[in-house]
Amino acid sequence: SQTIHQWPATLVQPVGSPLSLECTVEGTSNPNLYWYRQAAGRGLQLLFYSVGIGQISSEVPQNLSASRPQDRQFILSSKKLLLSDSGFYLCAWSGGVSISYNEQFFGPGTRLTVL
Amino acid sequence: GQQVMQIPQYQHVQEGEDFTTYCNSSTTLSNIQWYKQRPGGHPVFLIQLVKSGEVKKQKRLTFQFGEAKKNSSLHITATQTTDVGTYFCAGGNYGGSQGNLIFGKGTKLSVKP
Numbered sequence: 001s002q003t004i005h006q007w008p009a010t011l012v013q014p015v016g017s018p019l020s021l022e023c024t025v026e027g028t029s030n031p032n033l034y035w036y037r038q039a040a041g042r043g044l045q046l047l048f049y050s051v052g053i054g055q056i057s058s059e060v061p062q063n064l065s066a067s068r069p070q071d072r073q074f075i076l077s078s079k080k081l082l083l084s085d086s087g088f089y090l091c092a093w094s095g096g097v098s099i100s101y102n103e104q105f106f107g108p109g110t111r112l113t114v115l
Numbered sequence: 116g117q118q119v120m121q122i123p124q125y126q127h128v129q130e131g132e133d134f135t136t137y138c139n140s141s142t143t144l145s146n147i148q149w150y151k152q153r154p155g156g157h158p159v160f161l162i163q164l165v166k167s168g169e170v171k172k173q174k175r176l177t178f179q180f181g182e183a184k185k186n187s188s189l190h191i192t193a194t195q196t197t198d199v200g201t202y203f204c205a206g207g208n209y210g211g212s213q214g215n216l217i218f219g220k221g222t223k224l225s226v227k228p
Contacts, residue, residue, distance in 0.1 A: 101163070
């Protein structure tokens, strides 16, 4: 069966520090991968998605970047965190070719607080 | 860009009352998905609707997709405390080779026992 891992579960970082969040998927190959951010009490904002190794699409301009160095690994990074980067970061994957028609499976999330 | 609007933002009900959340798009959707996020948890897929006018049921949950494929609703009959959480709709569009999935902002349901 497929599983998705995210770490760390919680993170407190000072403003201006770097960030690296990692997401890995097991039990499937060539998944579509996604990074979402959820501000407190708010909806899901799609940050990045990837349909293959080295292929990253950015949905909104921001202080973050993403990379996919391996088929089932998705990394979210920042060189210098801002206060506004605080939130709940969720990684997700879906199978198949279509992003629209395939259900997304979410990881447990990382709760990031920037102080 | 394309948006999927979801109302209401919050809903407080007494246990046993019904609950409905609505999802609207200004453009025709290819499909719609519904997810549930329990407090402190991550979204979990509930169902997908693809056909115009489609209705699907899961126990006390009824999902509808509008005839014009621009709106959808989720109705819960006789809510229970286990229904607490945020319900998201996600509309699919036809754009691009893979399409896209746009999430609504969600409806947060609280149930008073």
